[in-house]
Amino acid sequence: MTQKWNSLETDVLVIGGGVAGCMAAIPALEAGLSVVVCEKGKVLDHCGSVGCGVDHYLTIMESGPEWDTPEFLIKHLPKLTDGIVDMAVASRVIHEMPKVVRKIESFGVNFKDPRFNDYYRLRSFGLPGTYHINFDGTEFKKHIGKRVRKLKGSVLTRTMAVQILVEDGQAYGAIVFNFRTGEWTVVRAKAVVLAAGEVNRISLNASGMAFDSWHCPYNTGDSQAMAYKAGALLTNMEFVETTITPKGFSAQGLNALVSEGAYFINKSGERFMFKYDEKGENARRAVIADAVINEYLLDNGPIYADCRHLPEDILDHMEATLQIDRYTMPAFYEQKALNFREEPIEVSISELSIRRSGVYFRGSGLAVDTDGQTSIKGLFAAGDCASVSGGIAGAAVLGHVAGEGVASFIPKINGSLPQIDMKTADVIRETAVKHMEVEEERSISWKSYEDEVRRTVNDYIGVRRNEAGLRHALQTLHALAKREPDLKADDLHGLMRVHESSSIRLNAELMATAALARDESRTGSSHYRLDHPESDETNWKKFVIVQKGSKGAETSTLSASEPLAAAFDRKSSAST
Numbered sequence: 001m002t003q004k005w006n007s008l009e010t011d012v013l014v015i016g017g018g019v020a021g022c023m024a025a026i027p028a029l030e031a032g033l034s035v036v037v038c039e040k041g042k043v044l045d046h047c048g049s050v051g052c053g054v055d056h057y058l059t060i061m062e063s064g065p066e067w068d069t070p071e072f073l074i075k076h077l078p079k080l081t082d083g084i085v086d087m088a089v090a091s092r093v094i095h096e097m098p099k100v101v102r103k104i105e106s107f108g109v110n111f112k113d114p115r116f117n118d119y120y121r122l123r124s125f126g127l128p129g130t131y132h133i134n135f136d137g138t139e140f141k142k143h144i145g146k147r148v149r150k151l152k153g154s155v156l157t158r159t160m161a162v163q164i165l166v167e168d169g170q171a172y173g174a175i176v177f178n179f180r181t182g183e184w185t186v187v188r189a190k191a192v193v194l195a196a197g198e199v200n201r202i203s204l205n206a207s208g209m210a211f212d213s214w215h216c217p218y219n220t221g222d223s224q225a226m227a228y229k230a231g232a233l234l235t236n237m238e239f240v241e242t243t244i245t246p247k248g249f250s251a252q253g254l255n256a257l258v259s260e261g262a263y264f265i266n267k268s269g270e271r272f273m274f275k276y277d278e279k280g281e282n283a284r285r286a287v288i289a290d291a292v293i294n295e296y297l298l299d300n301g302p303i304y305a306d307c308r309h310l311p312e313d314i315l316d317h318m319e320a321t322l323q324i325d326r327y328t329m330p331a332f333y334e335q336k337a338l339n340f341r342e343e344p345i346e347v348s349i350s351e352l353s354i355r356r357s358g359v360y361f362r363g364s365g366l367a368v369d370t371d372g373q374t375s376i377k378g379l380f381a382a383g384d385c386a387s388v389s390g391g392i393a394g395a396a397v398l399g400h401v402a403g404e405g406v407a408s409f410i411p412k413i414n415g416s417l418p419q420i421d422m423k424t425a426d427v428i429r430e431t432a433v434k435h436m437e438v439e440e441e442r443s444i445s446w447k448s449y450e451d452e453v454r455r456t457v458n459d460y461i462g463v464r465r466n467e468a469g470l471r472h473a474l475q476t477l478h479a480l481a482k483r484e485p486d487l488k489a490d491d492l493h494g495l496m497r498v499h500e501s502s503s504i505r506l507n508a509e510l511m512a513t514a515a516l517a518r519d520e521s522r523t524g525s526s527h528y529r530l531d532h533p534e535s536d537e538t539n540w541k542k543f544v545i546v547q548k549g550s551k552g553a554e555t556s557t558l559s560a561s562e563p564l565a566a567a568f569d570r571k572s573s574a575s576t
Helices: 019-030 070-080 087-106 140-150 222-230 255-259 285-297 312-321 328-335 391-412 422-436 446-461 467-482 492-517
Strands: 005-015 035-038 056-058 120-122 132-134 154-156 159-167 170-178 184-194 244-246 263-265 303-306 345-349 379-381 542-549 552-559
Touching: 005 019, 005 170, 005 222, 005 391, 019 035, 019 140, 019 184, 019 391, 035 159, 035 184, 056 391, 070 087, 087 391, 159 184, 159 222, 159 422, 159 492, 170 422, 184 222, 184 391, 184 422, 222 379, 222 492, 222 542, 244 285, 263 285, 285 303, 285 345, 379 391, 422 492, 446 467, 446 492, 467 492, 492 542, 492 552
Parallel strands: 005 035, 005 184, 035 154, 184 379
Antiparallel strands: 056 132, 120 132, 159 170, 170 184, 244 345, 263 303, 303 345, 542 552
Protein backbone atom coordinates (compact mmCIF):
# COMPACT_ATOMS: atom_id res chain seq x y z
CA MET A 1 0.00 0.00 0.00
CA THR A 2 1.37 3.37 -1.00
CA GLN A 3 2.12 5.83 1.77
CA LYS A 4 1.78 8.88 -0.42
CA TRP A 5 -1.27 11.07 0.04
CA ASN A 6 -3.30 12.35 -2.87
CA SER A 7 -5.20 15.58 -2.39
CA LEU A 8 -8.25 17.00 -4.15
CA GLU A 9 -10.12 20.27 -3.80
CA THR A 10 -13.68 20.69 -4.99
CA ASP A 11 -16.80 22.68 -4.28
CA VAL A 12 -18.92 19.62 -3.53
CA LEU A 13 -18.02 16.10 -2.44
CA VAL A 14 -20.82 13.55 -2.91
CA ILE A 15 -20.35 10.24 -1.10
CA GLY A 16 -22.37 7.58 -2.89
CA GLY A 17 -23.04 7.35 -6.63
CA GLY A 18 -26.55 5.88 -6.58
CA VAL A 19 -29.73 7.71 -7.53
CA ALA A 20 -29.60 10.13 -4.58
CA GLY A 21 -25.92 10.94 -5.05
CA CYS A 22 -26.18 11.53 -8.80
CA MET A 23 -29.34 13.60 -8.42
CA ALA A 24 -27.54 15.75 -5.82
CA ALA A 25 -24.56 16.20 -8.12
CA ILE A 26 -26.65 17.32 -11.12
CA PRO A 27 -28.09 20.66 -9.82
CA ALA A 28 -24.74 21.48 -8.22
CA LEU A 29 -23.01 20.95 -11.57
CA GLU A 30 -25.73 22.92 -13.36
CA ALA A 31 -25.01 25.80 -10.97
CA GLY A 32 -21.40 25.84 -12.15
CA LEU A 33 -19.91 24.14 -9.09
CA SER A 34 -17.18 21.52 -9.26
CA VAL A 35 -18.33 18.12 -7.99
CA VAL A 36 -16.47 14.95 -7.03
CA VAL A 37 -18.55 11.77 -6.57
CA CYS A 38 -16.99 9.08 -4.36
CA GLU A 39 -18.43 5.62 -5.10
CA LYS A 40 -17.56 2.11 -3.92
CA GLY A 41 -18.77 0.56 -7.19
CA LYS A 42 -16.94 0.14 -10.47
CA VAL A 43 -19.17 2.01 -12.94
CA LEU A 44 -21.28 5.07 -12.08
CA ASP A 45 -24.02 4.08 -14.53
CA HIS A 46 -24.76 0.92 -12.55
CA CYS A 47 -24.09 1.94 -8.95
CA GLY A 48 -26.58 1.92 -6.12
CA SER A 49 -29.68 -0.06 -5.23
CA VAL A 50 -31.24 0.24 -8.70
CA GLY A 51 -28.05 -0.04 -10.72
CA CYS A 52 -29.38 -3.15 -12.45
CA GLY A 53 -32.88 -1.84 -13.07
CA VAL A 54 -36.16 -0.90 -11.48
CA ASP A 55 -39.82 -1.37 -12.41
CA HIS A 56 -41.61 1.34 -10.42
CA TYR A 57 -41.35 5.00 -9.54
CA LEU A 58 -43.61 6.81 -7.07
CA THR A 59 -44.58 10.34 -7.97
CA ILE A 60 -47.17 13.05 -8.06
CA MET A 61 -47.79 14.05 -11.69
CA GLU A 62 -50.67 16.54 -11.37
CA SER A 63 -52.51 14.69 -14.13
CA GLY A 64 -56.01 15.82 -13.15
CA PRO A 65 -57.51 13.64 -10.37
CA GLU A 66 -57.63 15.10 -6.87
CA TRP A 67 -55.41 12.33 -5.50
CA ASP A 68 -52.65 13.30 -8.00
CA THR A 69 -51.81 16.56 -6.28
CA PRO A 70 -49.23 17.44 -3.63
CA GLU A 71 -51.91 18.79 -1.31
CA PHE A 72 -53.89 15.53 -1.32
CA LEU A 73 -50.89 13.32 -0.52
CA ILE A 74 -49.56 15.73 2.10
CA LYS A 75 -52.97 15.61 3.83
CA HIS A 76 -52.53 11.84 4.21
CA LEU A 77 -48.93 11.92 5.44
CA PRO A 78 -49.67 11.71 9.18
CA LYS A 79 -51.73 8.55 8.73
CA LEU A 80 -49.27 7.02 6.27
CA THR A 81 -46.41 7.49 8.73
CA ASP A 82 -48.23 6.95 12.03
CA GLY A 83 -47.49 10.57 12.79
CA ILE A 84 -43.70 10.18 12.86
CA VAL A 85 -42.70 12.37 9.95
CA ASP A 86 -40.97 15.68 9.40
CA MET A 87 -43.87 17.39 7.66
CA ALA A 88 -41.74 20.31 6.49
CA VAL A 89 -39.18 18.16 4.67
CA ALA A 90 -41.72 15.61 3.39
CA SER A 91 -43.92 18.40 2.03
CA ARG A 92 -40.94 19.92 0.20
CA VAL A 93 -40.15 16.52 -1.33
CA ILE A 94 -43.75 15.94 -2.45
CA HIS A 95 -44.05 19.41 -3.98
CA GLU A 96 -40.81 18.83 -5.92
CA MET A 97 -41.92 15.47 -7.33
CA PRO A 98 -43.53 16.65 -10.59
CA LYS A 99 -40.53 18.81 -11.48
CA VAL A 100 -38.03 16.04 -10.77
CA VAL A 101 -39.86 13.26 -12.65
CA ARG A 102 -40.01 15.47 -15.76
CA LYS A 103 -36.37 16.37 -15.35
CA ILE A 104 -35.46 12.68 -15.25
CA GLU A 105 -37.52 12.16 -18.40
CA SER A 106 -35.40 14.86 -20.06
CA PHE A 107 -32.33 12.68 -19.38
CA GLY A 108 -33.83 9.98 -21.62
CA VAL A 109 -35.73 7.82 -19.12
CA ASN A 110 -39.00 6.59 -20.66
CA PHE A 111 -41.60 6.10 -17.94
CA LYS A 112 -44.36 5.19 -20.40
CA ASP A 113 -45.71 1.72 -21.15
CA PRO A 114 -44.95 1.13 -24.87
CA ARG A 115 -48.21 -0.79 -25.35
CA PHE A 116 -50.28 2.27 -24.53
CA ASN A 117 -47.75 5.08 -25.01
CA ASP A 118 -48.93 6.29 -21.64
CA TYR A 119 -48.11 5.94 -17.96
CA TYR A 120 -49.25 2.68 -16.31
CA ARG A 121 -49.82 3.56 -12.67
CA LEU A 122 -50.48 1.26 -9.73
CA ARG A 123 -51.62 1.55 -6.12
CA SER A 124 -49.32 0.02 -3.52
CA PHE A 125 -48.47 -0.11 0.18
CA GLY A 126 -51.40 1.78 1.61
CA LEU A 127 -50.98 4.91 -0.49
CA PRO A 128 -54.23 6.84 -1.20
CA GLY A 129 -53.80 6.88 -4.99
CA THR A 130 -52.14 5.07 -7.91
CA TYR A 131 -48.84 6.88 -7.49
CA HIS A 132 -46.51 4.16 -8.74
CA ILE A 133 -45.53 4.32 -12.41
CA ASN A 134 -44.81 0.81 -13.68
CA PHE A 135 -42.14 0.99 -16.40
CA ASP A 136 -39.12 -0.71 -17.93
CA GLY A 137 -36.35 0.86 -15.89
CA THR A 138 -33.46 -1.39 -16.88
CA GLU A 139 -31.48 1.69 -17.94
CA PHE A 140 -32.92 4.13 -15.40
CA LYS A 141 -29.68 4.61 -13.49
CA LYS A 142 -27.61 4.64 -16.69
CA HIS A 143 -29.35 7.79 -17.91
CA ILE A 144 -28.82 9.55 -14.56
CA GLY A 145 -25.15 8.56 -14.38
CA LYS A 146 -24.67 9.68 -17.98
CA ARG A 147 -26.06 13.11 -17.08
CA VAL A 148 -23.47 13.50 -14.29
CA ARG A 149 -20.68 12.62 -16.70
CA LYS A 150 -22.04 14.94 -19.41
CA LEU A 151 -21.95 17.83 -16.92
CA LYS A 152 -18.26 17.01 -16.24
CA GLY A 153 -18.65 15.65 -12.74
CA SER A 154 -15.52 13.87 -11.48
CA VAL A 155 -15.99 10.32 -10.25
CA LEU A 156 -13.77 8.29 -7.92
CA THR A 157 -14.81 4.65 -8.34
CA ARG A 158 -13.76 1.71 -6.18
CA THR A 159 -13.30 4.32 -3.46
CA MET A 160 -14.63 4.27 0.09
CA ALA A 161 -14.97 7.25 2.41
CA VAL A 162 -13.84 6.49 5.96
CA GLN A 163 -14.11 9.82 7.80
CA ILE A 164 -15.87 13.16 7.41
CA LEU A 165 -13.66 16.16 8.13
CA VAL A 166 -15.30 18.65 10.50
CA GLU A 167 -13.86 21.74 12.16
CA ASP A 168 -15.70 24.37 14.23
CA GLY A 169 -18.99 22.66 13.49
CA GLN A 170 -18.61 22.70 9.71
CA ALA A 171 -17.85 19.86 7.31
CA TYR A 172 -15.03 20.55 4.89
CA GLY A 173 -14.25 17.23 3.19
CA ALA A 174 -13.41 13.59 3.83
CA ILE A 175 -10.68 10.98 3.87
CA VAL A 176 -11.16 8.26 1.23
CA PHE A 177 -9.21 5.28 -0.08
CA ASN A 178 -9.21 3.25 -3.28
CA PHE A 179 -9.45 -0.43 -2.44
CA ARG A 180 -8.02 -1.50 -5.79
CA THR A 181 -4.90 0.67 -5.89
CA GLY A 182 -4.37 1.38 -2.18
CA GLU A 183 -4.28 5.13 -2.82
CA TRP A 184 -5.45 7.36 0.02
CA THR A 185 -6.87 10.79 -0.75
CA VAL A 186 -7.85 13.81 1.33
CA VAL A 187 -10.70 15.68 -0.33
CA ARG A 188 -11.28 19.26 0.75
CA ALA A 189 -14.75 20.54 -0.15
CA LYS A 190 -17.04 23.46 0.65
CA ALA A 191 -19.94 21.05 1.17
CA VAL A 192 -20.35 17.28 1.56
CA VAL A 193 -23.42 15.27 0.53
CA LEU A 194 -23.88 11.85 2.14
CA ALA A 195 -25.85 9.51 -0.11
CA ALA A 196 -24.54 6.01 0.56
CA GLY A 197 -27.90 4.37 1.20
CA GLU A 198 -29.53 2.40 3.99
CA VAL A 199 -28.09 -0.20 6.38
CA ASN A 200 -28.19 -3.71 4.91
CA ARG A 201 -26.40 -6.94 5.86
CA ILE A 202 -27.48 -6.20 9.44
CA SER A 203 -29.41 -9.40 10.17
CA LEU A 204 -29.14 -13.05 9.23
CA ASN A 205 -31.05 -14.22 6.19
CA ALA A 206 -32.38 -17.66 5.36
CA SER A 207 -29.27 -18.76 3.44
CA GLY A 208 -26.70 -17.35 5.86
CA MET A 209 -24.74 -15.84 2.97
CA ALA A 210 -23.50 -12.29 3.46
CA PHE A 211 -24.64 -10.91 0.11
CA ASP A 212 -27.93 -12.81 -0.25
CA SER A 213 -30.00 -9.71 0.38
CA TRP A 214 -33.27 -8.21 -0.81
CA HIS A 215 -31.56 -4.83 -0.95
CA CYS A 216 -28.15 -3.69 -2.16
CA PRO A 217 -25.66 -5.53 0.09
CA TYR A 218 -23.00 -2.85 -0.37
CA ASN A 219 -25.13 -0.25 1.41
CA THR A 220 -23.81 -0.86 4.91
CA GLY A 221 -24.63 2.35 6.76
CA ASP A 222 -21.32 4.07 5.99
CA SER A 223 -22.97 7.51 5.79
CA GLN A 224 -24.75 7.02 9.11
CA ALA A 225 -21.63 5.76 10.86
CA MET A 226 -19.37 8.56 9.62
CA ALA A 227 -21.94 11.26 10.37
CA TYR A 228 -22.59 9.89 13.86
CA LYS A 229 -18.86 9.93 14.64
CA ALA A 230 -18.74 13.52 13.35
CA GLY A 231 -21.51 14.54 15.77
CA ALA A 232 -24.56 14.66 13.49
CA LEU A 233 -28.08 13.92 14.71
CA LEU A 234 -29.80 10.74 13.51
CA THR A 235 -33.44 9.79 13.94
CA ASN A 236 -35.85 6.88 13.45
CA MET A 237 -32.99 4.38 13.83
CA GLU A 238 -35.33 2.10 15.82
CA PHE A 239 -37.55 1.57 12.78
CA VAL A 240 -36.51 -1.37 10.63
CA GLU A 241 -37.88 -2.71 7.36
CA THR A 242 -38.53 -6.21 6.21
CA THR A 243 -40.58 -7.44 3.30
CA ILE A 244 -42.29 -10.49 1.89
CA THR A 245 -40.36 -12.49 -0.69
CA PRO A 246 -41.06 -15.73 -2.55
CA LYS A 247 -39.59 -18.48 -0.38
CA GLY A 248 -36.02 -19.08 -1.50
CA PHE A 249 -35.83 -15.88 -3.55
CA SER A 250 -33.90 -13.17 -1.75
CA ALA A 251 -35.18 -10.16 -3.61
CA GLN A 252 -38.37 -8.23 -3.97
CA GLY A 253 -40.74 -10.07 -6.19
CA LEU A 254 -44.25 -9.85 -4.78
CA ASN A 255 -44.94 -6.12 -4.75
CA ALA A 256 -46.27 -6.12 -8.28
CA LEU A 257 -48.42 -9.21 -7.73
CA VAL A 258 -50.04 -7.70 -4.66
CA SER A 259 -50.58 -4.29 -6.24
CA GLU A 260 -52.44 -5.98 -9.09
CA GLY A 261 -54.75 -7.87 -6.75
CA ALA A 262 -53.02 -10.98 -5.36
CA TYR A 263 -54.22 -12.27 -1.99
CA PHE A 264 -52.21 -13.48 0.99
CA ILE A 265 -53.58 -16.76 2.35
CA ASN A 266 -52.49 -19.07 5.19
CA LYS A 267 -52.23 -22.85 5.24
CA SER A 268 -56.01 -23.09 5.70
CA GLY A 269 -56.63 -21.02 2.59
CA GLU A 270 -57.85 -18.09 4.71
CA ARG A 271 -57.37 -14.61 3.29
CA PHE A 272 -56.17 -13.12 6.59
CA MET A 273 -54.94 -9.56 5.90
CA PHE A 274 -58.26 -7.89 6.76
CA LYS A 275 -57.85 -9.16 10.33
CA TYR A 276 -54.88 -6.81 10.63
CA ASP A 277 -55.76 -3.80 8.48
CA GLU A 278 -58.90 -2.45 6.86
CA LYS A 279 -56.99 -2.10 3.56
CA GLY A 280 -56.16 -5.81 3.44
CA GLU A 281 -53.36 -6.55 0.99
CA ASN A 282 -53.12 -2.84 0.19
CA ALA A 283 -51.83 -2.08 3.66
CA ARG A 284 -48.36 -0.68 4.21
CA ARG A 285 -45.43 -3.03 3.83
CA ALA A 286 -44.61 -3.04 7.55
CA VAL A 287 -48.21 -3.98 8.40
CA ILE A 288 -48.23 -6.81 5.84
CA ALA A 289 -44.91 -8.14 7.14
CA ASP A 290 -46.14 -8.02 10.73
CA ALA A 291 -49.34 -9.84 9.78
CA VAL A 292 -47.38 -12.61 8.05
CA ILE A 293 -45.05 -12.91 11.06
CA ASN A 294 -48.04 -13.14 13.38
CA GLU A 295 -49.71 -15.82 11.24
CA TYR A 296 -46.56 -17.92 11.51
CA LEU A 297 -46.48 -17.36 15.29
CA LEU A 298 -50.10 -18.57 15.42
CA ASP A 299 -49.01 -21.75 13.59
CA ASN A 300 -50.97 -20.70 10.50
CA GLY A 301 -48.01 -21.04 8.15
CA PRO A 302 -46.97 -21.63 5.46
CA ILE A 303 -48.20 -18.36 3.97
CA TYR A 304 -48.84 -17.94 0.24
CA ALA A 305 -49.41 -15.25 -2.38
CA ASP A 306 -52.44 -16.31 -4.42
CA CYS A 307 -53.14 -14.99 -7.95
CA ARG A 308 -55.52 -17.74 -9.11
CA HIS A 309 -58.60 -15.51 -8.94
CA LEU A 310 -57.19 -12.83 -11.24
CA PRO A 311 -58.36 -12.48 -14.86
CA GLU A 312 -56.09 -13.58 -17.70
CA ASP A 313 -55.31 -10.04 -18.92
CA ILE A 314 -53.98 -9.07 -15.50
CA LEU A 315 -51.91 -12.25 -15.28
CA ASP A 316 -50.56 -11.58 -18.76
CA HIS A 317 -49.55 -8.09 -17.71
CA MET A 318 -47.82 -9.38 -14.59
CA GLU A 319 -45.82 -11.85 -16.60
CA ALA A 320 -44.95 -9.36 -19.33
CA THR A 321 -44.01 -6.24 -17.44
CA LEU A 322 -44.17 -6.39 -13.67
CA GLN A 323 -40.97 -8.27 -13.04
CA ILE A 324 -38.77 -6.14 -15.20
CA ASP A 325 -36.33 -5.30 -12.38
CA ARG A 326 -35.66 -8.93 -11.60
CA TYR A 327 -35.12 -10.94 -14.75
CA THR A 328 -34.07 -13.85 -12.61
CA MET A 329 -37.52 -14.29 -11.09
CA PRO A 330 -39.18 -16.05 -14.04
CA ALA A 331 -36.17 -18.38 -14.13
CA PHE A 332 -36.60 -19.00 -10.41
CA TYR A 333 -40.24 -19.97 -10.96
CA GLU A 334 -39.21 -22.27 -13.78
CA GLN A 335 -36.46 -23.95 -11.74
CA LYS A 336 -38.82 -24.51 -8.83
CA ALA A 337 -41.62 -25.70 -11.15
CA LEU A 338 -43.89 -22.93 -9.85
CA ASN A 339 -46.72 -21.39 -11.84
CA PHE A 340 -48.27 -18.38 -10.11
CA ARG A 341 -51.21 -18.54 -12.54
CA GLU A 342 -52.27 -21.96 -11.29
CA GLU A 343 -50.96 -22.31 -7.72
CA PRO A 344 -50.20 -20.17 -4.69
CA ILE A 345 -46.56 -19.11 -4.20
CA GLU A 346 -45.13 -19.77 -0.72
CA VAL A 347 -43.61 -16.66 0.83
CA SER A 348 -41.15 -15.86 3.59
CA ILE A 349 -39.87 -12.86 5.54
CA SER A 350 -36.73 -11.13 4.33
CA GLU A 351 -33.87 -10.04 6.53
CA LEU A 352 -33.94 -6.54 8.05
CA SER A 353 -32.71 -3.19 6.83
CA ILE A 354 -32.54 0.13 8.67
CA ARG A 355 -34.24 2.37 6.13
CA ARG A 356 -37.71 3.83 5.68
CA SER A 357 -39.36 1.29 7.93
CA GLY A 358 -42.02 0.06 5.57
CA VAL A 359 -43.69 3.42 5.08
CA TYR A 360 -43.12 6.17 2.58
CA PHE A 361 -41.79 9.58 3.62
CA ARG A 362 -40.45 8.43 6.97
CA GLY A 363 -36.80 7.55 6.73
CA SER A 364 -34.22 6.21 9.16
CA GLY A 365 -30.93 8.03 9.36
CA LEU A 366 -29.60 11.56 9.26
CA ALA A 367 -31.97 14.31 10.31
CA VAL A 368 -32.13 16.99 7.59
CA ASP A 369 -33.84 20.32 7.03
CA THR A 370 -35.84 21.42 3.99
CA ASP A 371 -32.61 21.99 2.04
CA GLY A 372 -31.27 18.52 2.84
CA GLN A 373 -28.70 19.92 5.29
CA THR A 374 -27.94 17.96 8.47
CA SER A 375 -27.29 19.31 11.96
CA ILE A 376 -23.66 19.89 10.88
CA LYS A 377 -23.17 22.96 8.74
CA GLY A 378 -22.12 22.08 5.21
CA LEU A 379 -23.02 18.40 5.61
CA PHE A 380 -26.04 17.34 3.54
CA ALA A 381 -27.78 13.96 3.19
CA ALA A 382 -30.19 12.38 0.72
CA GLY A 383 -31.77 9.05 -0.11
CA ASP A 384 -32.13 6.11 2.24
CA CYS A 385 -29.51 7.44 4.66
CA ALA A 386 -31.73 10.46 5.41
CA SER A 387 -34.71 10.96 7.69
CA VAL A 388 -37.21 11.48 4.87
CA SER A 389 -37.24 8.89 2.13
CA GLY A 390 -39.68 7.52 -0.40
CA GLY A 391 -37.86 4.69 -2.12
CA ILE A 392 -36.37 5.44 -5.54
CA ALA A 393 -38.40 8.59 -6.06
CA GLY A 394 -37.58 9.85 -2.58
CA ALA A 395 -33.89 9.33 -3.30
CA ALA A 396 -34.19 11.19 -6.60
CA VAL A 397 -36.18 14.11 -5.22
CA LEU A 398 -34.35 14.59 -1.91
CA GLY A 399 -31.06 14.20 -3.80
CA HIS A 400 -32.12 17.02 -6.12
CA VAL A 401 -33.24 19.10 -3.13
CA ALA A 402 -29.86 18.56 -1.45
CA GLY A 403 -28.05 19.52 -4.66
CA GLU A 404 -30.05 22.75 -4.85
CA GLY A 405 -29.37 23.29 -1.15
CA VAL A 406 -25.64 22.94 -1.72
CA ALA A 407 -25.79 25.39 -4.64
CA SER A 408 -27.48 27.92 -2.35
CA PHE A 409 -25.17 27.26 0.63
CA ILE A 410 -21.75 27.53 -1.01
CA PRO A 411 -21.96 31.17 -2.21
CA LYS A 412 -22.61 32.19 1.41
CA ILE A 413 -19.27 30.80 2.62
CA ASN A 414 -16.72 33.45 3.45
CA GLY A 415 -13.03 32.88 3.86
CA SER A 416 -10.96 29.81 3.16
CA LEU A 417 -11.56 26.25 4.23
CA PRO A 418 -9.59 24.80 7.15
CA GLN A 419 -6.27 23.18 6.39
CA ILE A 420 -6.27 19.41 6.72
CA ASP A 421 -4.40 18.08 9.75
CA MET A 422 -2.17 15.54 8.00
CA LYS A 423 -0.92 14.09 11.30
CA THR A 424 -4.50 13.10 12.13
CA ALA A 425 -4.98 11.80 8.60
CA ASP A 426 -1.84 9.67 8.99
CA VAL A 427 -3.22 8.17 12.19
CA ILE A 428 -6.51 7.28 10.45
CA ARG A 429 -4.64 5.59 7.60
CA GLU A 430 -2.21 3.78 9.90
CA THR A 431 -5.11 2.49 12.02
CA ALA A 432 -6.73 1.12 8.86
CA VAL A 433 -3.52 -0.45 7.56
CA LYS A 434 -3.04 -2.34 10.84
CA HIS A 435 -6.02 -4.52 9.84
CA MET A 436 -3.79 -5.97 7.11
CA GLU A 437 -1.07 -6.80 9.68
CA VAL A 438 -3.09 -8.58 12.38
CA GLU A 439 -1.33 -11.71 13.66
CA GLU A 440 -3.08 -14.87 12.56
CA GLU A 441 -3.60 -16.29 16.07
CA ARG A 442 -5.77 -13.34 17.16
CA SER A 443 -7.30 -12.41 13.80
CA ILE A 444 -11.07 -12.30 13.18
CA SER A 445 -12.57 -12.52 9.70
CA TRP A 446 -15.02 -9.80 8.71
CA LYS A 447 -17.54 -12.50 7.75
CA SER A 448 -17.54 -14.23 11.15
CA TYR A 449 -17.66 -10.83 12.86
CA GLU A 450 -20.67 -9.76 10.84
CA ASP A 451 -22.36 -13.08 11.56
CA GLU A 452 -22.09 -12.36 15.29
CA VAL A 453 -23.58 -8.92 14.77
CA ARG A 454 -26.38 -10.32 12.61
CA ARG A 455 -27.18 -13.08 15.07
CA THR A 456 -27.41 -10.51 17.86
CA VAL A 457 -29.77 -8.40 15.76
CA ASN A 458 -31.94 -11.40 14.87
CA ASP A 459 -32.19 -12.63 18.43
CA TYR A 460 -32.62 -9.38 20.36
CA ILE A 461 -33.25 -6.34 18.08
CA GLY A 462 -35.36 -7.82 15.30
CA VAL A 463 -39.10 -7.75 14.67
CA ARG A 464 -39.92 -8.69 18.30
CA ARG A 465 -38.08 -6.74 21.04
CA ASN A 466 -38.10 -6.14 24.80
CA GLU A 467 -36.01 -4.19 27.29
CA ALA A 468 -34.01 -7.16 28.58
CA GLY A 469 -33.14 -8.31 25.07
CA LEU A 470 -32.16 -4.84 23.91
CA ARG A 471 -29.87 -4.31 26.90
CA HIS A 472 -28.27 -7.69 26.29
CA ALA A 473 -27.79 -6.77 22.62
CA LEU A 474 -26.05 -3.53 23.58
CA GLN A 475 -23.70 -5.36 25.94
CA THR A 476 -22.87 -7.83 23.17
CA LEU A 477 -22.33 -5.11 20.57
CA HIS A 478 -20.11 -3.09 22.92
CA ALA A 479 -18.01 -6.21 23.52
CA LEU A 480 -17.78 -6.79 19.76
CA ALA A 481 -16.61 -3.20 19.27
CA LYS A 482 -13.58 -3.92 21.46
CA ARG A 483 -12.63 -6.75 19.09
CA GLU A 484 -12.63 -4.60 15.96
CA PRO A 485 -8.86 -3.94 16.05
CA ASP A 486 -8.42 -7.69 15.46
CA LEU A 487 -10.48 -7.74 12.25
CA LYS A 488 -8.19 -9.11 9.55
CA ALA A 489 -8.04 -7.75 6.01
CA ASP A 490 -6.27 -10.15 3.67
CA ASP A 491 -6.07 -7.53 0.94
CA LEU A 492 -7.31 -4.05 0.02
CA HIS A 493 -10.76 -5.36 -0.85
CA GLY A 494 -10.85 -7.01 2.55
CA LEU A 495 -9.98 -3.67 4.13
CA MET A 496 -13.16 -2.23 2.62
CA ARG A 497 -15.12 -5.15 4.10
CA VAL A 498 -13.58 -4.48 7.52
CA HIS A 499 -14.80 -0.88 7.37
CA GLU A 500 -18.25 -2.07 6.27
CA SER A 501 -18.39 -4.53 9.18
CA SER A 502 -17.54 -1.76 11.60
CA SER A 503 -20.30 0.44 10.15
CA ILE A 504 -22.83 -2.40 10.41
CA ARG A 505 -22.00 -3.02 14.09
CA LEU A 506 -22.22 0.67 14.97
CA ASN A 507 -25.59 1.01 13.23
CA ALA A 508 -26.87 -2.04 15.10
CA GLU A 509 -25.89 -0.29 18.33
CA LEU A 510 -27.73 2.88 17.29
CA MET A 511 -30.78 0.79 16.37
CA ALA A 512 -30.83 -0.96 19.75
CA THR A 513 -30.28 2.33 21.60
CA ALA A 514 -33.19 4.03 19.85
CA ALA A 515 -35.44 0.97 20.20
CA LEU A 516 -34.75 0.89 23.93
CA ALA A 517 -35.75 4.55 24.22
CA ARG A 518 -39.13 4.15 22.45
CA ASP A 519 -41.40 2.59 25.09
CA GLU A 520 -44.19 1.61 22.70
CA SER A 521 -44.86 -0.30 19.48
CA ARG A 522 -45.47 1.52 16.18
CA THR A 523 -46.05 0.59 12.53
CA GLY A 524 -46.31 -3.17 12.58
CA SER A 525 -42.98 -4.93 12.19
CA SER A 526 -41.04 -1.64 12.12
CA HIS A 527 -40.87 -1.40 15.91
CA TYR A 528 -42.65 -3.99 18.04
CA ARG A 529 -41.91 -4.05 21.78
CA LEU A 530 -43.22 -7.19 23.47
CA ASP A 531 -43.15 -5.31 26.77
CA HIS A 532 -44.98 -2.31 25.28
CA PRO A 533 -47.21 -3.86 22.60
CA GLU A 534 -49.52 -0.86 22.07
CA SER A 535 -48.93 2.47 20.37
CA ASP A 536 -48.87 5.34 22.86
CA GLU A 537 -50.40 8.28 21.00
CA THR A 538 -50.25 10.51 24.08
CA ASN A 539 -46.57 10.21 24.94
CA TRP A 540 -44.82 8.91 21.84
CA LYS A 541 -45.79 11.09 18.89
CA LYS A 542 -42.11 11.91 19.00
CA PHE A 543 -38.87 11.50 17.12
CA VAL A 544 -36.17 9.57 18.93
CA ILE A 545 -32.89 11.36 18.20
CA VAL A 546 -29.53 9.62 18.57
CA GLN A 547 -26.27 11.51 18.92
CA LYS A 548 -22.72 10.72 19.96
CA GLY A 549 -22.13 11.59 23.59
CA SER A 550 -19.15 11.47 25.92
CA LYS A 551 -19.90 7.85 26.82
CA GLY A 552 -21.37 6.60 23.54
CA ALA A 553 -24.77 6.91 21.91
CA GLU A 554 -27.23 9.20 23.68
CA THR A 555 -30.93 9.71 22.94
CA SER A 556 -33.33 12.60 23.20
CA THR A 557 -36.84 13.20 21.89
CA LEU A 558 -38.58 15.87 19.86
CA SER A 559 -42.29 16.26 19.27
CA ALA A 560 -43.24 15.10 15.79
CA SER A 561 -45.28 18.27 15.45
CA GLU A 562 -41.98 20.12 15.05
CA PRO A 563 -39.48 19.90 12.18
CA LEU A 564 -36.32 17.99 13.00
CA ALA A 565 -34.34 21.15 12.29
CA ALA A 566 -35.71 22.49 15.59
CA ALA A 567 -33.21 20.16 17.30
CA PHE A 568 -30.26 21.52 15.32
CA ASP A 569 -27.69 23.71 17.04
CA ARG A 570 -25.32 24.47 14.22
CA LYS A 571 -22.25 26.11 15.64
CA SER A 572 -20.96 29.31 14.14
CA SER A 573 -17.81 28.84 12.14
CA ALA A 574 -14.90 31.17 11.42
CA SER A 575 -15.28 30.39 7.75
CA THR A 576 -18.91 31.52 7.47
